[in-house]
Amino acid sequence: MKSFGKKTLMKQRLTKHATLTGALAASLLMLPGILGGTPALAQKADRDSLTYGELIKKTEKGEVKKVELDETEQVAKVYLDGQKPDTQPLRVSLLEQNTELINKLKENKVDFEEVSSANSRAAVGLLINLMWILPLAALMLLFLRRSTNASSQAMNFGKTRARFQMEAKTGVKFEDVAGIEEAKEELQEVVTFLKQPEKFTAVGARIPKGVLLVGPPGTGKTLLAKAIAGEAGVPFFSISGSEFVEMFVGVGASRVRDLFKKAKENAPCLIFIDEIDAVGRQRGAGIGGGNDEREQTLNQLLTEMDGFEGNNGIIIIAATNRPDVLDAALLRPGRFDRQVIVDAPDRKGRLEILKVHSRNKKIDPSVSLEVVARRTPGFTGADLANLLNEAAILTARRRKEAITPIEIDDAIDRLTIGLTLNPLLDSKKKRLIAYHEIGHALLATLLENSDPLNKVTIIPRSGGIGGFSQQIFNEDMIDSGLYTRAWLKDHITMALGGKASESEVFGEAEVTGGASGDLKMVTDLARKMVTMYGMSELGLVALETQNSDVFLGRDWVNRSEYSEEMATKIDHQVRTLAVSCYQEACRIIRENRALVDRLVDLLIEQETIEGEQFRKIVAEYTQLPEKPLAVEIAGKR
Numbered sequence: 001m002k003s004f005g006k007k008t009l010m011k012q013r014l015t016k017h018a019t020l021t022g023a024l025a026a027s028l029l030m031l032p033g034i035l036g037g038t039p040a041l042a043q044k045a046d047r048d049s050l051t052y053g054e055l056i057k058k059t060e061k062g063e064v065k066k067v068e069l070d071e072t073e074q075v076a077k078v079y080l081d082g083q084k085p086d087t088q089p090l091r092v093s094l095l096e097q098n099t100e101l102i103n104k105l106k107e108n109k110v111d112f113e114e115v116s117s118a119n120s121r122a123a124v125g126l127l128i129n130l131m132w133i134l135p136l137a138a139l140m141l142l143f144l145r146r147s148t149n150a151s152s153q154a155m156n157f158g159k160t161r162a163r164f165q166m167e168a169k170t171g172v173k174f175e176d177v178a179g180i181e182e183a184k185e186e187l188q189e190v191v192t193f194l195k196q197p198e199k200f201t202a203v204g205a206r207i208p209k210g211v212l213l214v215g216p217p218g219t220g221k222t223l224l225a226k227a228i229a230g231e232a233g234v235p236f237f238s239i240s241g242s243e244f245v246e247m248f249v250g251v252g253a254s255r256v257r258d259l260f261k262k263a264k265e266n267a268p269c270l271i272f273i274d275e276i277d278a279v280g281r282q283r284g285a286g287i288g289g290g291n292d293e294r295e296q297t298l299n300q301l302l303t304e305m306d307g308f309e310g311n312n313g314i315i316i317i318a319a320t321n322r323p324d325v326l327d328a329a330l331l332r333p334g335r336f337d338r339q340v341i342v343d344a345p346d347r348k349g350r351l352e353i354l355k356v357h358s359r360n361k362k363i364d365p366s367v368s369l370e371v372v373a374r375r376t377p378g379f380t381g382a383d384l385a386n387l388l389n390e391a392a393i394l395t396a397r398r399r400k401e402a403i404t405p406i407e408i409d410d411a412i413d414r415l416t417i418g419l420t421l422n423p424l425l426d427s428k429k430k431r432l433i434a435y436h437e438i439g440h441a442l443l444a445t446l447l448e449n450s451d452p453l454n455k456v457t458i459i460p461r462s463g464g465i466g467g468f469s470q471q472i473f474n475e476d477m478i479d480s481g482l483y484t485r486a487w488l489k490d491h492i493t494m495a496l497g498g499k500a501s502e503s504e505v506f507g508e509a510e511v512t513g514g515a516s517g518d519l520k521m522v523t524d525l526a527r528k529m530v531t532m533y534g535m536s537e538l539g540l541v542a543l544e545t546q547n548s549d550v551f552l553g554r555d556w557v558n559r560s561e562y563s564e565e566m567a568t569k570i571d572h573q574v575r576t577l578a579v580s581c582y583q584e585a586c587r588i589i590r591e592n593r594a595l596v597d598r599l600v601d602l603l604i605e606q607e608t609i610e611g612e613q614f615r616k617i618v619a620e621y622t623q624l625p626e627k628p629l630a631v632e633i634a635g636k637r
């Protein structure tokens, strides 16, 4: 976050240097132009040249046939009478003013013309000059930057450097923000504060000064703040917390003062402080005595917030994804005492967001946004906006009229898995990958509780992915976190299907490391089943609990205290579970070997098999378990 602030700073400095170097470069350019020009002129003492005086004399005598004058180069080419046509002309160095010569040439009716080689010469000269000027300029820039860095900061110290943005009208409305209804409802009130403060002050209600928006990146916090300003029709001041934090103590604080001063002049208005955790960290918590500058900035912010009356029409909205690190003083009444959670949207929310972002796009009626929402668990508003944009780009590239399900599908894969690379040539490696992926895909299809297959492909993707088999997410389960034991077991079995298939076909010795990701997932899931969900012989004990802090973006697990002996038991249970699932996977592959081979051949030929085609082929060999989800989605696409 800090680097962001520095970057903007750098930009400013760079522009300053650019003008400086521009002037420098220009003055340097002149020098070599003159220097480079002279040597050619200096050597005039060879046989093919005349002096200026000799030329005038020869002109008077009528011995000159033709003269080409090049005044910029200060040289004349002289063709004498009786000269053989193929001999070189004589060169004569000219003076600054050649009136005498020209008059003489005219008098004697000598054929002469003025040419200018300056242009082409100059261009070449410029190129040559640039070749050594560029590195020089770069070097200078480097020096200048070094030496002025400190001093320019010192000079600007305390000066007003408006680093906040002001938008008189954001143009964003609440209807542009979707999928976070609760947050919107809570903030609806803030709009009223800004629009009709009397309503609240009349009954003696104190208007809150600050609202803290808490949520992961991309969920629409900035958008929401803009929408509040837009709905209330007030100016929007914004600054990022990281921009307060400067190298010199006091700059951040003066910036806070500036910001509030400007805001007061424009009240009613809204101040938005993004990444407030950059300034608002717990004071004195840093290693080595904390950060003086940050503390001063924070103190200034607190002072300003305390300083203005509740009804002067300024509302401060701050955003963070790390509420846990904020200084307690920020959260006291009269400051950011209201906290609004802006979490990643659920399926319904995603659908609403997709609707918002599809308003300005041409989408084929065959696309079901509902299916898209279902297929994108964990996507934030920003991800979804990106998804539709990516799909639109693909559509344009394919010269289609409107976005079809194919583009949506490709865009999802692109965002979740990676860019497609060229297919592998037919090789042993390709067959191995095909067997691995078919192993997953077949198990996903045959296991009763496994989510249905969406597609399986062996088109490689960036990031070292040789292929993948993809299921249609059972979104209800993922959203609620209520996994059934049967689902978990089948999921583990399916995840081991790749390795099982490799070893059944090629033998244990040929198994590749390609399954390492699968194994990690299997271990994680199996461990959770044992230690968190109470789904093993160890019974109903929650040995570990999942940290509910979703914003850390990590699967923090709090280990409760348990004995060494218990740890061994857990490991044993995890291993037993994994081994039994693996054996089941191997059995299914073995019993369906003919089917596996046929699917692999088809996959190598087609490179991708869609879920429906896959299921049709499998149904020729064996009974398919019923999966309503597959039917539902297939019907919609």
Ligand code: ADP
Pocket: 176, 177, 178, 179, 180, 216, 217, 218, 219, 220, 221, 222, 223, 224, 319, 353, 356, 380, 381, 382, 383, 385
């Ligand atoms: P944050 O500030 O939480 O990181 P932003 O507000 O900057 O997220 O969101 C980035 C973009 O993603 C927005 O400009 C908007 O296009 C889209 N977006 C994010 N959340 C939503 C939402 N809830 N509704 C509609 N669009 C959203």
Ligand code: MG
Pocket: 221, 222, 223, 274, 319
């Ligand atoms: Mg933001």
Ligand code: ZN
Pocket: 436, 440, 495, 498, 499, 514, 515, 518
């Ligand atoms: Zn795998």
